[in-house]
Amino acid sequence: MIIVPLGVASATPTATRHLASVALWREGEIHLFDCGENAQMRMLQAGLKRSKIENIFISHFDVDHYSGLIGLLSTLQLQRREKPLTIVGPKGIKKYVEWNFKFANIDLNFKINYKEVSEDFEVDRVIDHDDYYVEVRPLNHTKFCMGFRFQEKDKPGKVDAVKAEKLGISEDAQYKALKAGEDVELEDGTIIKSYDIVGHPRPGDSFAYITDTKYCPNSVKLAMNTNILYHEATFSESLADKAAETGHSTSIDAARVANEAQTKLLVIGHFSARYTNPFVLLREAREKFFPAWLATELRPIYTDPAQEKGIVQQKVYIKEIDDSQGKSSGPSRSKRGSDDKQKRFRKRKGSPSRGSSDRGSSRGSGGGSRGRREEYPERRKKRSDSPRRDQDNNDHNQGTSRPPKHITPRTPFDDFDRF
Ligand SMILES: [Zn+2]
Secondary structure (H helix, E strand, O other): OEEEEEEOEOOOOOOOOOOOEEEEEEOOEEEEEOOOOOHHHHHHHHOOOHHHEEEEEOOEOOHHHHOOHHHHHHHHHHOOOOOOEEEEEEOOHHHHHHHHHHHOOOOOOOOEEEEEEOOOOOOEEEEEOOOEEEEEEEOOOOOOEEEEEEEEOOEOOOEOHHHHHHHOOOOHHHHHHHHOOOOEEOOOOOEEOHHHHEOOOEOOOEEEEEOOOOOOHHHHHHHOOOOEEEEEOOEOHHHHHHHHHHOOOEHHHHHHHHHHHOOOOEEEEOEOOOOOOOHHHHHHHHHHOOOEEEOOOOOOEEOOHHHHOOOOOOOOOOOOOOHHHHHHOOHHHHHHHHHHHHHHHHHHHHOOOOOHHHHHHHHHHHHOOHHHHOOOHHHHHHHHHOHHHHHHHHHHHHHOOOOOOOOOOOOHHHHOOOO
16 A cells, blocks of 8 residues: 555645645555545646545545545546545535535536445444455544544465475466465365465555544554554644644644554644644654654655555655755756856856846846756845845855755745746
């Protein structure tokens, strides 16, 4: 399984974070947990096909958790989807979706199976597939909200092919039968026992999605022994009062659930907009539980990295927040970049008339080199705003071969020339 956070903001989106949504990729199918505004765009950017969605799970009716649902369904309609879709949500989700399409006079050409969950329940298995099931439990928020556990069923044990061959097994059908737990009779009448050849069943992978809740025992039950626990950490411990008041968790609460549930990996998300640097939250969580990670939008997390690496092809790459990274990102590209810059500097040296004062006007006339076009827009702006610094930079550049300073990208898109 691969988990791809699509939106890690809480309540309001920020310049860099989108509203709540997490995609789970498994065997070519996608299961979507919450569907905030922009979820379908983030799927596109993550390289996840919207047509592969099997189930959509809506945790509760805070608008930021389902505001992208109608848009996404409308896209599926335009893509001429025919395959049925399952939507799991609190009671009322069916009415909401149907009203919207009735209002727009759209007759959906695919069937939606609704699984509505009412408030009074302890635990419910909302999906029961041959290979996996999904369990829900109520959480503790200001309104009815539920958490999810996606559990793969146990996989059959590994077949000892060498041993099987020695015993005379040769056909695919025989292997299949042995794997399914059946004994096989050979032509000479020998019976090969399944348990002699097949190892112990392997436990399936699991994922828990717990958001918009205070600490509660049900979170621990859902997350028990999971491979990955995605838990909200809206606030830091210094705002524990606010977390309690609004029905949210702090990063310490998230770590507490992870500890009690003995999850293998804690991923925190759903950050309040006040944290421009969510590493504050990660540091707190890590003091209590390890391994803990920050959910980073579009960055996939593998339950089994050895097997599944490379399946999801990300279309938008995240630039590391690290100065040196830019220089070593790609050997050919960075070399070409620095060559360009050197050329540029040499040219300046040879033509003193192109000083800092007239560079502003020459920029618009298409005189910029490829190197210049690659610069970040922010940097360009800064230069033209402060001629003195510009002069300083110029001196440095002429005197030494020190490369220009890199800015820290704020979003994965800062690498693009989009203005
Ligand atoms: Zn929320």
